[in-house]
Amino acid sequence: MQLFLDRGYDQTTVADIAERAGVTSRTFFRYYADKREVLFGGSEALQTAMIDAVASAPARAKPLDAIGAALNAAADMIGGRRDFSRQRFAVINANPALGERELSKMAGLSAALGEALRQRKVDEPAASLAAEAGIGVFRVAFERWVSDSTDRPLRTVMQESLDQLRSLR
Numbered sequence: 008m009q010l011f012l013d014r015g016y017d018q019t020t021v022a023d024i025a026e027r028a029g030v031t032s033r034t035f036f037r038y039y040a041d042k043r044e045v046l047f048g049g050s051e052a053l054q055t056a057m058i059d060a061v062a063s064a065p066a067r068a069k070p071l072d073a074i075g076a077a078l079n080a081a082a083d084m085i086g087g088r089r090d091f092s093r094q095r096f097a098v099i100n101a102n103p104a105l106g107e108r109e110l111s112k113m114a115g116l117s118a119a120l121g122e123a124l125r126q127r128k129v130d131e132p133a134a135s136l137a138a139e140a141g142i143g144v145f146r147v148a149f150e151r152w153v154s155d156s157t158d159r160p161l162r163t164v165m166q167e168s169l170d171q172l173r174s175l176r
Contacts, residue, residue: 008045008091011098016042016105043108046095049084050112054119056080061123070129071173074141077120078165081145086161093153117142144168 010019010027021042025035039045060080064073085092099105121138129137148168152161 008094008098011046012094016098016102043105046099046105047108047112050116053081053084054116056084057116058119058123061120062126064127070124070127070133070137071140071169073124073127073129074120074137074144075166075169077123077141078145078148078169079162082160082162082165089153089161092149096150096153113142113146140172141169144172 010023014023019042021035022032024042024045025032028035039048057077057080060076061073064076068076099109117135117138120141121135124134124137125131144165148161148165151168152159152164155164
């Protein structure tokens with residue numbers, strides 16, 4: 008991450024990353040398909056945690072409440088890594104191709120959350136709307152959290168953002 012911040016994403020090579028990590032480039036490629044995955048490598052675990060949270064929400068939970076459980080799971084996973092999250096956010100925002108990749112990952116996460124809601128017998132378009140709204144809340148809350156000068160927990164910011172969405176009528 009520090010290489011990306013110091014040199015810029017485009018100017019940092021896999022060889023640079025491998026050298027900093029004390030491994031060979033060949034070893035790097037055993038763990039990552041390319042240097043982008045250094046920034047996006049945890050997305051599968053995040054998606055799994057969020058889907059599991061939707062699935063384990065109380066049976067009578069409304070779609071947005073199940074999404075709220077998913078947002079809490081996300082906050083629990085990444086909320087303790089504010090400095091890393093701020094750095095990652097800065098690197099992604101400085102590179103349009105990475106921004107597109109982030110949007111693509113968010114679209115995949117939304118689709119997965121929609122499917123998790125459909126597994127709970129939530130009809131369309133409610134499942135897709137709740138999933139998309141949840142990703143919107145995630146993105147807005149995350150940006151507020153990494154930009155916030157206070158030490159408010161991500162979970163708090165997520166909950167406030169979800170409450171604000173609910174109040175829009």
